[in-house]
Amino acid sequence: MTNPVLRMRGIQKRFGPVKALDGVDFTLAQGEIHALLGTNGAGKSTLVKIISGLYQKDDGTIEIAGQEVEIASPADAMAKGIAAVQQHPELIDDLTGVENIFFGHEGANPGLFRRIRTNDMRKRAQDLLKRFPIDIDLDRPVAEMGAVDREIVAVLQALTGDHIRVLILDEPTSTLTEREKASLYQLMRALKEGGISIIYITHRLEEVFEIADRLTVFRGGRNVVSMSSTEARDGATSLVEHLLGEAPGDLYPALADTPPGEVLLDVQHLTAQGAFRDITLQARRGEILGVYGLVGSGLDELSKALFGTFDVDSGRVTFKGREGLFASPTEALKAGIFLVPGDRRTEGLAMSDDVVFNTVLANLGRASRPGGLMRWARPRRATAELAERLALQPPILSKRAREFSGGNQQKIVIAKGLYAQADLYIFVEPTVGVDIGAKAKLYAVMRELAAEAAVIVMSSDGDEVHGLADRLIGLYRGAVVYDAPNGPGARDRLLASGMMGKLAA
Amino acid sequence: MTQLSLRNPLTIRIAAFVALVVLVAVIFHATAPNFLSMTNITAIFRHMSASGVAALGLTFVIVVSRFDLSFPGIASFGAMTMGMLIVLGYPLWLAIFLAVAAGTVLGLINGVAIGYFNLPDIVTTIAVGSVALGLSFLYSGGMTLSDNFMMSGILDVNDAKILGISGPVFIMVMLYLAAGIVLHASRFGRGLYATGENAVSAHYSGIRVKALMAFAFVMCGALACWAAVMLSAQSGRSDVTAGNGFLMPAYASVFLGAALFGRPSAPATFAGALLISIILNGCTLLAIPYYYSDAIISAILITAIAIFDPRIVAALRRVFAGRGTPRHSKEA
Numbered sequence: 001m002t003n004p005v006l007r008m009r010g011i012q013k014r015f016g017p018v019k020a021l022d023g024v025d026f027t028l029a030q031g032e033i034h035a036l037l038g039t040n041g042a043g044k045s046t047l048v049k050i051i052s053g054l055y056q057k058d059d060g061t062i063e064i065a066g067q068e069v070e071i072a073s074p075a076d077a078m079a080k081g082i083a084a085v086q087q088h089p090e091l092i093d094d095l096t097g098v099e100n101i102f103f104g105h106e107g108a109n110p111g112l113f114r115r116i117r118t119n120d121m122r123k124r125a126q127d128l129l130k131r132f133p134i135d136i137d138l139d140r141p142v143a144e145m146g147a148v149d150r151e152i153v154a155v156l157q158a159l160t161g162d163h164i165r166v167l168i169l170d171e172p173t174s175t176l177t178e179r180e181k182a183s184l185y186q187l188m189r190a191l192k193e194g195g196i197s198i199i200y201i202t203h204r205l206e207e208v209f210e211i212a213d214r215l216t217v218f219r220g221g222r223n224v225v226s227m228s229s230t231e232a233r234d235g236a237t238s239l240v241e242h243l244l245g246e247a248p249g250d251l252y253p254a255l256a257d258t259p260p261g262e263v264l265l266d267v268q269h270l271t272a273q274g275a276f277r278d279i280t281l282q283a284r285r286g287e288i289l290g291v292y293g294l295v296g297s298g299l300d301e302l303s304k305a306l307f308g309t310f311d312v313d314s315g316r317v318t319f320k321g322r323e324g325l326f327a328s329p330t331e332a333l334k335a336g337i338f339l340v341p342g343d344r345r346t347e348g349l350a351m352s353d354d355v356v357f358n359t360v361l362a363n364l365g366r367a368s369r370p371g372g373l374m375r376w377a378r379p380r381r382a383t384a385e386l387a388e389r390l391a392l393q394p395p396i397l398s399k400r401a402r403e404f405s406g407g408n409q410q411k412i413v414i415a416k417g418l419y420a421q422a423d424l425y426i427f428v429e430p431t432v433g434v435d436i437g438a439k440a441k442l443y444a445v446m447r448e449l450a451a452e453a454a455v456i457v458m459s460s461d462g463d464e465v466h467g468l469a470d471r472l473i474g475l476y477r478g479a480v481v482y483d484a485p486n487g488p489g490a491r492d493r494l495l496a497s498g499m500m501g502k503l504a505a
Numbered sequence: 506m507t508q509l510s511l512r513n514p515l516t517i518r519i520a521a522f523v524a525l526v527v528l529v530a531v532i533f534h535a536t537a538p539n540f541l542s543m544t545n546i547t548a549i550f551r552h553m554s555a556s557g558v559a560a561l562g563l564t565f566v567i568v569v570s571r572f573d574l575s576f577p578g579i580a581s582f583g584a585m586t587m588g589m590l591i592v593l594g595y596p597l598w599l600a601i602f603l604a605v606a607a608g609t610v611l612g613l614i615n616g617v618a619i620g621y622f623n624l625p626d627i628v629t630t631i632a633v634g635s636v637a638l639g640l641s642f643l644y645s646g647g648m649t650l651s652d653n654f655m656m657s658g659i660l661d662v663n664d665a666k667i668l669g670i671s672g673p674v675f676i677m678v679m680l681y682l683a684a685g686i687v688l689h690a691s692r693f694g695r696g697l698y699a700t701g702e703n704a705v706s707a708h709y710s711g712i713r714v715k716a717l718m719a720f721a722f723v724m725c726g727a728l729a730c731w732a733a734v735m736l737s738a739q740s741g742r743s744d745v746t747a748g749n750g751f752l753m754p755a756y757a758s759v760f761l762g763a764a765l766f767g768r769p770s771a772p773a774t775f776a777g778a779l780l781i782s783i784i785l786n787g788c789t790l791l792a793i794p795y796y797y798s799d800a801i802i803s804a805i806l807i808t809a810i811a812i813f814d815p816r817i818v819a820a821l822r823r824v825f826a827g828r829g830t831p832r833h834s835k836e837a
Contacts, residue, residue, distance in 0.1 A: 309708070333711035347709050350702035352768075361699055362710040364692035372691050416710065 003066035004029050005165050005197045006051070006082075011060035013046055020046040022221040024060070028166065033188060033198045035208040035229070037243055038218030044201055047218070048168050051199070052084035053077035065165075078161060084168040089154030097138030097145070097153045098125045101160060128156055132190040135183065148180035152187055159196075167191060168199045171295070185211050204294075205243075205500045209233050217242045241492075243499075251440050252467035253447040255486060260470065261285035264424050264454040265306070265337075270315030275301035276478035279315070283424055283454040288446065290469025290486075291458040292498045298478035299458045300342055303428045307339040308332040320423065333362055338422035340413050342429040344406075348413040351402040355392070358401055358412050359383040362420040379419075386415040391441055407431075407438025414445060424454045431464060443468055462495040476501035515766070522765050522776050526783065533787035540790055547671065553782035554673035555735040557775065559751040560758035561677075561684050562728025564774045565721040567759050568688065570701040571619060571626040573722060575634030576729035576755070578641075579611045580748030583730025585641040588650035588743025591657045600657070605730045611637050612726020616719030630722075641745045651742035663738040673735050680731070684724075685771035697721060753799045757781055757806040764809040781805070 006028040013021040021043050028034050036044040049055040051062075053074040062069055064080055071077050074084070091100050102121050125138050136152050145153065151172050158167060172184060188198055188211060200212060208215050209229055216226040217239070224242050232239050265283040270276070276298030283289050293299040304310035306317070308326030317325050319335055326332040329339070341347035349358055360367035360379045367379040380397065387395045390411040392404075401412055410430065417425055427446065431439045446468060449455055459465050465472060472490055474482030474497030482497035484490060533540040559576060566573040583604040590600035615633050618624045644650070654660065665672035688694040699707040700714045708714045733747045762777030763769040784805065785798055793801075 307709075328711075329709050330711040330713060339709060341706075341709055346703070347705050349706055350699050352702055353698070357695070357698075361695065361707070361712070364695055364712075367695075368692040372693060373686070374690050374692060374695065 003063075005065060007063040008047075008051075009061045009063075011047065011050065011062075012058045013050065013055060014058055019221050021050075021057075024218075024221070024223050026216060026223060027226075028197050028199060029214075030165075031192050031195050031197055032213040033192060033200055033211055035200045035202060035212035035215040036218060037202070037205070037208065037215055042218035043221040044218045045170070046221075048084070048170065048199060048201060051077065051166070052082060052168055078164075081161075081163050081165040082168070083158035083161065083164045083166070084170070085151070085154045085158050085172065086170060089150060089157075091142045091150055091153060091157075093143035094141055096141050097136065097149070097156075098122055100142055100153050101125060101128070101138070101157045103157070124160075125156075128159065132156075132159070132187065132194050134187045134190055146180060148183050151184060155187060155191075159191075164196065166197050166199065168201075170201045172200075181207075205239070219243070243495075251443065253444050256287055256447075256450065256470045258286060260287035264320055265456075266316075266318040267306070268316040268318075270302075270305065270312055270317060272298075272301060272305060272310065272312040275305075275310070276475070279475075279480055281473055281480070281483070283456050285423070285452070285454050286450060287471060288450045288455045288457055288469045289471050289473065290465035291456065291473045291475055292460070292462050292465040292494055293458070293475030294460050294498060296477065297460075297475040297498070299460065299475055300428060302475070303339060303342075303426050303456075303458050306332075306426060307337060333420060333422070336421075336423035338362065338417040338420050338425050340410075340417055340425065340427045340430060342432070344409055344413050348416075349401040349409060352400055354400055355387065355397040355412055355415070356380055356383045359386060359415045359419050362416050366419065366421070382419060383415065386418050387411075389418075390415055390445060405438075407434035407442070410434055410442060411438070414442070418449075422453060424456070425449055426456045426458065428458045429460065430457065431459075431461070462491070462498055466491040466494055474498045518766050522780075525765075526780065529780070529783055529787065533783075533790065537787065537790035540787060545786065545790070547674075549779075549782050549786045550674045550677075551671055551739075552786060553778045554677040555732045555739065556751055556754040557677050557732075557758065557778040557782075558680055558735060559729050559732035560755040560774050560778050561680060561771065562725040562732070563755045563759050564684070564769055564771060565688075565697065565724040567763070567769045568697050568701045569718050569721045570704075571718065571721065573615065573630045573725045574627060574752070575611065575615055575630035575632075575637060576725050577748030577752045578634030578636070578638035579608050579726045580729040580733035580736075580751055581745050582611065582637040582641040582748075583608045584733035584737050584743045584747035585644050585650065585745060586730075587659075587734055587737060588654075589644040591654060591659065591743075592650050592652045594653060597657045597659055600659075601734050604734055605727050608726040608728070608730030608733075609723055610726075612723040612729075613719065615726065616722030619722065620715040620718030638745070638748075647745050649742050649744050654737075654741050659734075659738045660741055662735070673739065676731075676735065680728070681771055681775050688771050693717075693720075753802055754778070754781055757802045761806055761809045 004027045006026070008024065008026040011021050011024040011026070013019075024043065024047055026047065036048070038044045046055065050057050051071065053071045053076050056072070062071060069080060071080065071082070077084070092103065095103065098121055102124065129136075129138075134152060136149055138153070142150060142153060155167065155169070158164065169188075188200075191198060202208060209232065212229045214226060214228050215232055217224045219242070261284055263282045263284050265281075267279055267281045270279040279302060281289065281291070291299060291302070301310050305312050305325065308328045308331055312325060316323065319337065322335065326335065326337070332339075345351065350361070356379060360383070364374075368374045383397055384395075387397060392411050392415070393408055401409055404412065425446075430442060430446070434442065446455055446457065457465060457468055466486065469486055471485050472482065472494045473480055474494050476498055481501050482494055484493070530541060539545055559580065562576060563573060586607045587600045587604035590603060591597065611633060615630055618629045618633075619626045662672050662676075667675040670678070688697065696707065696712045696717050697720075699710065699712050700717050704714050729748065729751065732751060736747055737743050758777035758781055759769055759774050760777070761780060762773030762775070765776055766773035781802055784801065788798065788801060789795070
């Protein structure tokens, strides 16, 4: 056997107290498609960032074609033959595919105006397509291209350096349809024929069986197992076990011990073309409903549809006995729905304003007199109480939102929700960028909320959904594929449903 | 927003403003002894009243993070509308009412186009402002209107004394008080600030972002016409150029005030307008030609923005902290 293209041994990487990678070994052979699997935070992205020069390893060795190397920066990685395609490639919409591919190194004529040699560029693009035969019209502006063609342009852009031997693809299929996926696979096979090795990150197991030669499973910062995909297919269940590992412990509050109350929100067969279809769910007072779904599962769109900012095509929604979707957040809030949006910086907070301003914003009626004049002391007192209840750190109400840490910013959004006194709280990705101590507090607050109101938690963190919720729903590509009460064995089935669209055996 | 204390940044800013006014006054007083006379101080306030009202209107638009370049054109149209009605012998109150109504309608056009149809603010307001200016030529073909002005009573608005304060100054102060209550003590104002800070999060908080944005442009248009009425009362005539003088002072007042006090607000705009009037008045006393005034205002504006910009302050602090103890270089 010849030297592998890339061999990594004993890779260590810490971020403060967190060990992101703990002695990872990884080997990539010439011309193979190697899938990296693992749940959020398992370490696969960190490893890939080390390979592509974005992060520096703390310890361990990297060999490229048998030579020990250090990868200092993304440019250095490129020089050593490693190219990465981002999850959302940045292309310039108004330029054509060809122009995007050679952007920055078009090759220009000498002279005052340095006209770009368009024909030369086009010829180079044809050469590239000759090396990697794939069906695409590169003369169209990127703006007119579908998701897969954009992905192909991004890949070709990464491959303009002739010496590239390793290509990293980070969840390229998350937004692709089945047909589009086929053309991406066609490209990947063409690259493989051309002798390029591909590291392929995905959440979806069935894709691995379809396209990958080998796979490595990550869990808790370690590589748990590597095998060929044929081996994996023969023993699929053991692979799922490797992937899931053990559920984390006492981060989560106890589940509800009383039976849930009345149905507040009843969603029947809700469909929005291209986002989700045939969604049926109920949110009850006294219960946390957990919805688990990955990027592209329709989770975000569903939350927005319920809050009046996303249009649906068909279906029936009843909230507190009133039928019909809300036309705007103003109406949804008035009826008693509060959304804790997934992106608190752009959707949740006025970052330059203080805690009191943000807290009362969603219920200005409560913070003002009947004539519309703002009250002074009461909102302040209420905010101070909420800050104490949520353990806001530091508890300084005149501080601007942007001066708080991620977890405390989220607490401000929740304080806003509490001040709004809603009957249904929808949390979208509630703990992204939140440290573990603040997480536990947020979970406890959500459980507390559920005593009085209905709570829906929507998250791409399966453990979070399973740890919190009394009832579990798995969303896969816009459809409900799992719906059951939480209980023994539910975690594996939930995670498998969200990742693969079907239940683990 | 919070109680006054020496550690409160707002207290420091107010102190800085007062110090600035005193400094400017001392400098002018040293060179032009009549600068601090009662007559001259009254003149300063009278001078700031019309453009101060225009600046107040602009404040609403700046609070929602938009720009309005139409208000000078709208003001001209308001001035000519009132002038024409006075010439035709209509009662003064009706003339003033219709002038302000014209500004309201034009502001509403801005607001609907920008708030509801998401048209770009700068281009839209330039267009609406040009249309308004064009319309102002319709009444008289661009001729100055002054017939009937003496008898209509408009001049009394300028000469009146209310509670010992001259008419235009009283009107300005009242408008600032009303606007201050709307902006800083009502839920409406909260919504305006939330919209300007982050329209998406405001929308998600149930704020009627589109309506508030339209409202801001309505205020700007209506107050521009109020300012034009006050200017006509001062000069005793209506000109198609009435609004020309508002653009630069209004922007300078709003941004100078915002730079001084940290964000746009009614008191901030008042402070900005006052400071600008003081400086222009001082320049007049020193016989600096009037055509330098826009240049002087612009220079002050840019300096003020640069000095009070938090990024520049932070950068300066880093430079100075680098020489002293490095402990201070990290600001929370």
